[in-house]
Amino acid sequence: MADDPRLRYIGLEKNSSAYQARRVGIAAAKARYVLFLDGDDELARNAAEVTLAKARDSSADVVGFGVEMVMPAGQGTPRFERSLQPKHAELIGEQIVSALFPLGQPAQGHLWKYLFDRELLRDAYRQADESFQFYRANDIPVSFLALSNARRYVSTSNRLYRYFFRRGTSGQSIDTIDQFKFYLSAVDSLESIDDQVPAHAHASYRSARRSLISNLVRDCLERTTGDLRDQCFDLLLSRVGALDIVLASADFCREALPMLVEQFEHLAVSPVQQARSVVVTTSHLKTGGLQGVVAAQAHIMVSEGIDVTVALHEDQDIDHPITPDARNVTIVGNSWAEKIQCFIDICSDVDADAVFDHHLLYNEYWPFYALATRAVGIGTIGWVHNFALRPIFNGSTRTSFIAANLHTLEDTVVLSPTDVAFWTINGVDNAVYLPNPPSPMLIEQGTDSEPKKLRSAPIELVWWGRLQQSTKQVAELLKVASGLRDLGVEFHMSIIGPDGPDMTRAILLREAQRIGLSESVDVLGPLHGKELTSALQHADVCLMTSSIEGFPLTLVEGQALGLPVVMYDIPWLAYLEGNHGVKTVPQNDPSQMALEIAAFVGDPQSYQDTSAAALTSARRLLDVNFGLLYRQLIEKRLDAGHRPPPTPEASQMLLRLSVEYSERTARALAKSRAEAKSLKNKMAAAPFTPLSSKVEVPGIENFQQYRKNRSTFLRRFIAKILPSTWKQANFIAERNAKWNRTALNSIARQQQEIARSLNGLQQATKESAARTAAMERYLRAERDDLRNQ
Structure with missing residues (x-):
């Protein structure tokens, strides 16, 4: 090395960290451009030549290049290796740092990935204290500042750096608290430039910091256990705070959620002495029962003297207006962490005492929001807007996720005592029963003063809600109509509501016409306000065919107008208790529903x-004084009647319905398996030519239309008299091969979809079986207790 004037060795008196060693090297560098090489890696022989030429040709002050990962045989991290490769051919000015440190993506501040203009690096070091010594993540403060101030970035896909995975000290196991302290020092490295980050790079800096914190969260999760994990997590908590841990995990380490729930269980929210401000959150305020509840709550709490802010996850048109009662804002951000931080800012701006979250059943990010609000001293109260067994009914695996994370909430509001029983049996100790509030329109109009009298025929029947077959079973209404026709009852039925995901107005109209009921059944689509009220006032009987509901306000709205209700039995509905204005029939028994309606026609006094x-x-x-209830809920002053203990009757109902829904899922699973087997057989027997087509050898004139050159008159003439050529045969073979591939790919895609469905259904069946076993154990314990009394 001494014989080569291009090489210089600079010895340091002591180890002051790689960060300081690079400072010395950059200060001593004579060339305009600088490459870096870690002691346990290698540069390609042509690395300097290729990157220097790229920089000079494009007048760039940063050149990115590809990385080759070298790993022991049998090991591989292809995702990490892909992430190291350049993704942008060219970047200019402020877009450089935001593209190379993208929001919500793991931060990669390796200096060895780039060729730098020397002055960028010197400027970065000039902004830092000369005494800094960083032994972990010591390159990211330099690379971040250099890239923040770069003018032009270009890249080459050539893999010019050989990175030997885990050859050095990075990535080793953690056996002691001192080892974790070493990894924790990465936060010091990045935070050393906190005051030097330019404004345009702030968002990328926050994301990079969260990325580093998430690495430490993952270290706790995957590389420590027991007491050592607790000690390491406490160190991390004391260094960065609970909120930053939640935000980092939300973007980069969501698998750590169970650990966060456990570790943050000690975080207490101060009691609210007098509720003054609440943030209510959900997805949107378009048409829907949940959205109606949000609008009603806003109206009621404002009347109670509580300030209300409605924070929406989606910026959509509002069908349920909440103004002037409350304000609405939209949660914005380019990642989960950015959105959660936005939500925290909303809560802070209005000095919120509590959060009402109405979206628990429909996403998997709500626990991160609940943990984040708890981290800043605000409790979250969650609403479960459907029956507790809804996930099992749907064949989904969401029940376990919900049950595991309800502890992040101050209280979990459910819609019936049976729901309280279910969650209590499953180890949730914060379930509380509250009915849904009436809508602002219903509060304003009140109830009719006199009961209705049945008018002359035909009897007017009405159903309203979203046209959804899977849960509301709208098509059953046509079966009821057929039953009434068979009984000779004169009737007219109005079906009101917007199209749903699996049922539309057009489908119902076609079916009504097919079975000869188009004169007796009208499918009106959605109605609102006075139009809806007028339609309901004109009706005689309200119908409900749902298989599962939480607390359907349509029942209340119909009964407030004096409408008797005929419905399929939903035994857990709290509103049905002592409600003699409802006639229930067994599920999926339209004939019995028709008989109940016919009984009203035959007995007008019974109807009245x-x-x-x-x-x-x-x-x-x-x-019900809902304003007082919500205040008592926030201030934790609800009486014990809202937290009823499980009863044997409720447990028996849950057990019976769990078995029913599990068997329903099992039947769907068996059907899916049969379909999968059928598709596999089709794939195995797939011919080399499409089954549905009889391939005929085309004449030359048909062949020529696929060629670029036009056929002449002579060619067209010859085509009529000559047989097919070998070129035609080749063309036909290619066409058939394409048809075959298309058919096989289609079958393969269908098989993949069914395989995914099978996996989901199998998991749901396992969960349901586990919950059934838990309920059986609970019932046996209850029975033994009764015997011992």
Whole structure:
């Protein structure tokens, strides 16, 4: 090395960290451009030549290049290796740092990935204290500042750096608290430039910092256990704080959620002495029962003197207006962490005492929001807007996820005592029963003063809601109509509501016409405001065919107008208790529903009595002081009646329904398996030519239309008299091969979809079986207790 004037050795008196060694090297560098090489890696022989030429040709002050990962045989991290390769051919000015440190992506500040203009590096070091010594993540403060101030970045896909994975000290196991302290020092490295980061790079800097913190969260999760994990996590918590841990995990380490729930269990929220401000959050305020509840809550709490802000995850048109009662804002951000931080800022701006989250059933990010609000001293109260067994009914695996994370909430509001029983049996100790509030329109109009009297034929029937077959079973209404026709009852049925995911107005109209009911059944689409009220006032009976519901406000709205209700039995509905204005029939029994309607026609006095009972039930709900209930909920002053203990009857119902829904899922699983087997057989027997086509050898004139050159008159003439050529045969073979590939790919895609469905259904079946076993154990314990009394 001494014989080569291009090489210089600079010895340091002591180890002051690689960060300081690079400072010395950069200060001593004479060339305009600088490459870096870690002691345990290698540069390609042509690395300097290729990158220097790239920099000079494009007048760039930063050149990125590809990386080759060298790993022991049998090991591989292809995702990490792909992430190291350049993704941008060219970047200019402020877009450089945002593209190379993208929001929500793991931060990669390796200096060895780039050729730098020497002055960029010197400027970066000039902005830092000369005494800094960083032994972990010591390149990211330099690379971040250099890239933040770069003018032009270009790249080459050539892999010019050989990175020997885990040859050095990085990535080794953690056996002691001192080892974790070493990794924790990465935060010091990046935070050393906190005051030097230019404004345009702030978002990328925050994301990079969260990325570093998430590495430490993952270290706790994957590389420590027991007491050592607790000690390491406490160190991390004391260094960066609970909120930053939640934000980092939300973007980069979501698998750590169970550990966060456990570690943050000690975080207490101060009691609210007098509720003044609440942030209510959900996805949107378009048409829907949940959205109606949000609008009603806003109206009621404002009337109670509580300030309300509605924070929406989606910026969509609003069908349920909440102004002037409350303000609405949209949660914005380019990653989960950015959105959660935005939500925290919203809560801070209005000095929120509590959060009402109405979206628990529909996403998997809500626990991160609940943990984040808890980290800043605000409790979250969650609403479960459907029956507890809804995930099992759907064949999904969400029940376990919900149950595992409800502890992040101050309280979990459910819609019936049966729901309280379910969650209590499953180890959730914060479940509380509250009914859904009536809508602002219903509060304003109240109930009719007198019961309805049945008018002359035809009897007017009405159903309204979203046209959804899977849960609301709208098509059952046509079966009810057929039953009434068979009984000779004169009737007219109005079906009101927007299209759903699996049912539309057009489908219902076609089916009604097919079975000869188009004169008796109208499918009106969505109605709102006065139009809806007018349609309901004109009706005689409200129908409900749902298989599963939480707390359907359509029942209350119909009964407030004096409408008797005929519905499929939903035994857990709290609103049905003592409600004599409802006639229930077994699920999926449209004939019995038709008989109940016919009984009203035959007995007008019975109809009038049922109408009077409907009004009584609606008034009972309207008389509830929901404003006081919400205040007591926030201030933790609800009486014990809202937290009823599980009863044997509720447990038996849950057990029966769990078995019913599990068997429903098992039947769907068996059907899916049969379909998968059928598709596999089709794939195995797939011919080399499409089954549906009889391939005929085309004449030359047909062949020529696929060629670029036009056929002449002579060629067209010859085509009619000559047989096919070998070129035609080749053309036909290629065409058939393409048809075959298309058919096989289609079958393969269908098989993949069914395989995914099978996996989901199998998991749901396992969960349901586990919950059934838990309920059986609970029932046996209850029975033994009764025997011992």
